Amino acid sequence: MTDDALLVLASIGTVCVVTILISVFGLRRTRTTRDFYVASRRVPPWMNASAIAGEYLSAASFLGVAGLIMAFGPHGLWFPVGYTAGFLSLLVFVAAPLRRSGAYTIPDLMSLRLPSSALRRLTALLVVVTGWLYIVPQLHGAALALSATTGLPAWLGPAIVVLVVLPTVVSGGMRSVTVAQAVQYWFKLSALFIPTVFIVLRLGAGEAEVLPDLANAFEVALVADTHSSTYRTISLVAALMLGTLGLSHVLVRFYTNPDGPSARRTTVLLLGLLAAFYLLPIILGVVARAVLPELTASAPTDTALLHLPEALFNGLLGDLLTALVAGGAFAAFLSTASGLVVSISGVVSQEFFGGTVRGFRIGAILALVLPIIAAFVTTDLALAGAVAMVFTFTASSLAPIVLLAIWWRGLTVHGAITGMLTGAIISLTALLTGQFSDTEGLTTTMLQYPALWTVPLVLVVTMLVSALGSQRPPATTDAVMAKLHLPEHARQHATESTSDA
Template sequence: MSEVPGLVAVAVVTVATLAIGTWGLRFSRTTSDFFVASRSVRPRLNASAIAGEYLSAASFLGAAGLLLTFGADMLWYPVGWTAGYLVLMVLVAAPLRRSGAYTLPDFAEARLDSRRVRQVCSLLVVAIGWLYLAPQFEGAGLTLAAAIGAPRWVGPLVVGLVVLVNVGSGGMRSITFVQAFQYWLKLTALLVPAAVLLVVWAGDGASGQSVTADDWSLPVGDGGGLGLYTTYSLILATFLGTMGLPHVVVRFYTNPDGRAARRTTLAVLALLGAFYLLPPIYVALGRAYGADPTAADTLVLELPRLVAPGVVGDVLTGLVTAGAFAAFLSTASGLAIAVSGVLTQDVTSRRLAGITAFRVAGVVAVLVPLSAALLLPDFGVARAVGLAFAVAASTFCPLLVLGIWWRRLTAAGAVAGLLVGGAGSMAAVALTLADVTTRGWVDVLLAQPAAWSVPLAFATMVGGSLLTARRAPAHAHRFMVRLHTPETVDLDRS
């Protein structure tokens, strides 16, 4: 009986996702619909869709798990994930939309007039997308195992198949409606159980269930310099990594204009802020009711039955399971769209045409990280996502900031910065995920590379560009005028 609500929840979310995606197929007729929804998505709908795809397994399950294990210092994760959109709104959103590009490689090639820059960017988009996709599949396996007792491989397969159907059927146009629906489902799936469990906790007050101040004072690391470095590196990765995530950036190309892109980002800040108020409630209740810290990633799923055993707990578990499953589907769909777009333009379109090339690329975009999740489980949902942020912050953040705001950036400088930042952060990712044994500062620097890899990438891009100043693109000035001029101004007549 306890498994029935979870089964029903997964079935309902899957059917609803496919139904909405199929309905959205009616509006997907052109290649532009598949890539960027023909740049016609309005701010409210787009904000819900962005929030839906952004709130991944790391947000729905991982944030509470980190708080339970390490204490309140881990609030920097949700704070950074949200604040990253503030940086994105101020520095990138509107100019990026005005660039007229479909993908990050498109922007890089248009800004720097270089195929080599495009090729490096394409490799990085695929690498970051796959690094972010793998934990979504792992989280799906954890969810179905905890909720209905299914083998760990079932969740990744179900999510992979649903994503393939939705991405292949309607592309960005179809996925926009699905992700907007899934944001509100995820918010409801955390909000309603939290409210009910707080009422139960209040009724249990006489039994001594409480949270002490000591429960919230656990440090990030061992204290001292190590803990301080880790905190600052985490802040840098989450604040600056958002603008480099391919599935986030591609959604800003779907806005009608730069003003709509800024309004969308402002709405996203409000939606994410509302959602991230909820995970700490689950952690506080988990500490009060003795949740197992070694099973931190499944805290949100197991807490309802721990606090309210019986029918109420089973029903609330089903609702939370629905939200978690929606998180995997929405984020995986957004990432698959972003990676598919790059693969289509740079790989499959050489042999196939139009929508067929996009669909073949979608299969590749999903199958590679799905295989990794099945063959290499237990690498930690939040940790893998955090490392993806570090790689994005060390590569695309410098490229976008300098490409939009510094006219003297050259292709040689950009390539050098991308390679240095990418190689440094990805080496740290590989060693961390492989559990290579190190000690002291070496371990800390590898576990959180952003504090050294981001400044290194910026310095390399600036230095490389200054050394190759004569090779600056001839059209750089006019292109930057286009990036920073509102659409209401007619450049051809001015």
């Protein structure tokens, strides 16, 4: 094995060892069921913001954004815009009410708002399916990163992720995962920031053969069908913005804040952390487009960041920077997969094992079985494209119902169930049809990027069934809405005023 491969393995090994050590620390600190599920709701905003950024910045963010810019030029910039804007939507519409709900999982939130065993089971099923779909790109990313940098068999990448994530989650639950993800965010940021500094300094030295190409890096031909291109962009941003509201591994983080104001502060800090991170793959993607023009034909563009250091630096420096990027990529895979496993484990435990710690650990094992099988039997769809499909699914199925449950008093059980089923079925059907279609044009684009029409359709169907059906909103609606939207001291004041009257 070559020296550069050994450096990459050392970097990946360091990330894995640190993650496991943190899980051991989490095991010593974990005492109750609340520690496993929501870290006893005592996570401060700065820690929670770092942890959310750690799990949200997945394979699609670390490798996929630069790969998109490498492949499509300025069109790839819409992905980081949509990812970041999703948390702005979360801040405005969801963060504080979600924390005030006092629930552990999204099915808990839906049961609080609309008591129904059928709705709870459907919500739990969609949460688990979404988690499974999202874990698969992380495993594909691990396979891609390991094979591209070391030449080792691709299957070792997913195996490493599973062998590290499982003990991390099983040993300490949310408490250990929170610390691990916070550390992994800062490692990921450093893994891109340090190479960016060296590359900018190299380019600043005035390399004649690089600068002219860099200036023309974004001179790409636009898609011939302007209407399809415009629709694709708008629908993609809508899916990324609204899909964030339906990601269970992100939403569960807001249950760990002490109160509603802390949840808002967490989101504000998070927006800054995401903006700081996304600036780096954008810069590196532009440079890669100029320095590695042949990559699009010879290798997947998702490997652009992994090949960029060795293209600009010879010898030990290039090898060290490549190893750093590879370690950061694995930190991305581990942190996102950990968050997904925690969210799936919580749902499985609550629904089938009475919410016990033992059930949580069994759920963690079940959360990884199907994705690891799927990762070995599916092809390497572009990382950002695969994640965009997951965002589209959640934007069409879970997100509209979560928004209506928080903000609309008229929502009924029948309306929520009909809306979830409609969104899940039509979005999956459209995405699969679009992927297998061999034609081009606006119709195919609408199937490949359906969020712009599926989300309004789900909202209309849900509201019509709720308003025109025979079922009425639960009698507890006013009390639950007050709990979601009023601070605790305001609710107590309202209760005292009612009692006096």
